[in-house]
Amino acid sequence: MKATQFFISTLKDAPADAEVVSHKLMMRAGFIKRLGAGIYNYMPMGLRVIRKVENIIREEMNRAGAVELLMPVVQPAELWQETGRFEKMGPELLRVKDRHGRDFIIQPTSEEVVTDIARQELRSYRQLPKNFYHIQTKFRDERRPRFGVMRGREFTMKDAYSFDRDAESAGRSYDAMFQAYCRIFDRMGLQYRAVAADTGAIGGDRSHEFQVIADTGEDAIIYCPTSDYAANIELAEALAPQGARPSATQSMAKVPTPGKSTCEDVAALLGLPLTQTVKSLVLAADETDDSGAVIKSQIWLLLVRGDHDLNEVKAGKIEGLKNGWRFATAGEIVEHFGCKPGYLGPIGLKGVKIVADRTVAQMADFVCGANEADFHLSGVNWGCDLPEPDLVADIRNVVAGDLSPDGKGVLAIQRGIEVGHVFYLGTKYSKAMNATFLDENGKPALMEMGCFGIGVTRTVAAAIEQGHDARGIIWPDAIAPFTVVLCPIGMDRSAEVKTAAETLYAELQALGVDVLLDDRGERPGAMFADWELIGVPHRVVLSDRGLKEGQVEYQGRRDEAATKLALADVVAHLKARLKA
Known part of the structure; x- marks a missing residue:
């Protein structure tokens, strides 16, 4: 991609209503434009990140045996009335009527619709297990949308739903999704923790949150540095003090x-x-x-x-x-x-x-x-x-220094942003909607269900909260809008710079590198500031002076300073950095 063919729109300052780092930087870098309260246009630069996140999710879901479909944003209220959630979910559920006065909802999640599919299509134990997923727009009518896409009203989520014949099989489906989620966030290059969690309003018996570690995170993650214990603040157990109660020494x-x-x-x-x-x-x-x-x-x-x-x-x-x-x-x-x-x-x-x-x-x-x-x-x-x-x-929040429930040390606390959640639902929805199959004996049995969500747009914001500095965003390679940017200085004035830049650009493209050539003719300072703000991980600068010496300058987004490289070596250097 060449910059003049793309759309780049950066701001020097963030809008006054931008509160958190990700919101400020996404607005400044031209990733999003506000349309309404909690509703954003995803601009070309931001959409490239979203698509990369989606592609990683899709590849790992398919690898884990899940099957992609697509369920509608607008859903009939009748299904939600079967489970009672049409009334119980409260004002976050956006309810609408069509021209005939029939009730519909704008989906915040899709348990009802997918269970309706399963009860119609999965008739026999021979068809189980099955795991259906989609990546779709969701809407939750937040009372006070804030923090940009971190807590917006409209967002993109991957939600998956497993159907099994018994609890043992459902447990295997849960474990497969847990491992798939680990691979997803590993591939994205994010530092995260999987923590035991309360099942909350979704219901069910087994639950883990996937939390991206960030000092600005809303959630408190409880963990034991000397063991594998980790839980969110809602679930983390506070043990009783050791020993017997002290004897009274005072009178009331x-x-x-x-x-x-x-x-x-x-x-x-x-x-x-x-x-x-x-x-x-x-x-x-x-x-x-x-x-x-x-x-x-x-x-x-x-x-x-x-x-x-x-x-x-x-x-x-x-x-x-x-x-x-x-x-x-x-x-x-x-x-x-x-x-x-x-x-x-x-x-x-x-x-x-x-x-x-x-x-x-x-x-x-x-x-x-x-x-x-x-x-x-x-x-x-x-x-x-x-x-x-x-x-x-146990009715209190744990604090740092409490004994770990596994007996292997004391607890510590760090901040995190929830980007994924896996639930074992059991028969909560299949019972409410009579989703049954015929077992080996020809008798109807309720399907055991699990549900598994990843906030796609929220993951983008969480990655920024985890990776940024005073100059802008620091993306992991896997989800950056572009992996490499070529910054030719004076390309419009120097035939040598133009030729070298376009030759290097073509060579990297042929290798499959996601590279952008900045051919806008911007001054070096403005050009560098844009790409540091946008957060492209690898930058190569070509200039007349450097080319006369047979050199270019390479700088990783996390590097303190640029490194001079022979022009002939830059492709090999980039390949090594990208592989690492």
Whole structure:
């Protein structure tokens, strides 16, 4: 490709609404143009990256035995009503009506459609296993789209769906996809971790996220540097402190804490470590009738140590909260505690279920709210001042330094961006949609399913978040818009430069190298700045002065300085760098 035949549109400054690095650089490098909130045009330079990401995904999915098809963006609501997701999914699901008043949705994912295909086409165990995938536009009506394509409303995703005869076979399909995903992200040249994850709204029993490592990532990845343990913050287990609970050494006392409503403020006032305080969080679980009206609400008090945070996903797995919970209202709190938030505690309560985090259950002589404004209780002990909690459970986020659940070290935390997710669904969708096949005995059985997604456009943004510097993007070779750029200085004025550049260009093209010849006639500074911003991994500069000495300058995008090479050696040098 020659630059004059292509479309290059760079900006000196990013738009004011661009928040994160990837958004700023994609806008500046001319990869995307904003059309509406969370909706972007993918310009030629950006589309080349997307297509390279898609091609790697497609090759590895095919290699793993998946079969490509294409499902529509617009889907009839009836299928989503079969699974109940038409009502349950909430405002993120964009619902539309056609001219006849029939309901449709703009797909955020395709479990229903692919299950409908399977129940019509896969009739016998002899047709299983099958794995269907497509790469298609998705739409999720985000409340507040932000971060460019990282959290846009319209995006491209590869989603795959496996169908198996039993759980054992489904496990093999899951493992095959897990390995395929590892190959995909390895080939893309990205640093990533596969972490155990909560299945969330998709449902199912087994789940892993693929997280691209980036300091700017939204997600916290929990891992053990001395073992293979890795999980996301929602799933990572916080073990109970080792050893028995310490014996009580203090008597409970009511202490004034005027205006001190946080654990941090109370600890500072009393001259105690924050780890000696207990934080109270009040939840409510509503019981409803068939019409959805609330019959009654059970109030729950969840206790975590003052320096810890509640893990809401873990809280939602507690028996009694599994079917949904909310934070209690101010009125409910006053009714059950006789006090406003900030001074709440577990002593003297009636009709409130108390759940203590594992760490809190091991604490002695702790400080908690007195259920009276401007007062706390110190020297509180289980079994002495209050009965043992109704339940002890892991309900907090882990922190760096916690013991690893596998017993092989302590936990560390790094940031990541989720770009892929694999789920073992079981029969969640096949049961809802009666997707059955005939087994060896001629009896109908439900298909076991898995689903496997990769955010294509999100992967592009994540790669930029991982690879950039003050000058612009640093792409891995495999997904760069162009692998090599030739920068001839004064090509429009020097026949020698023009001839050498076009000869080298033709030679690299013949070798199958994805090369671009910048024949725009730009000044060296502007030309170099463009390609550093765009992030092409390998640059070769040709100039009159250099050619007179039989030399060109090569510089990798990550290199500190250029290297002078003999013109005759540059192709071999590039081949070696590209192979590496």
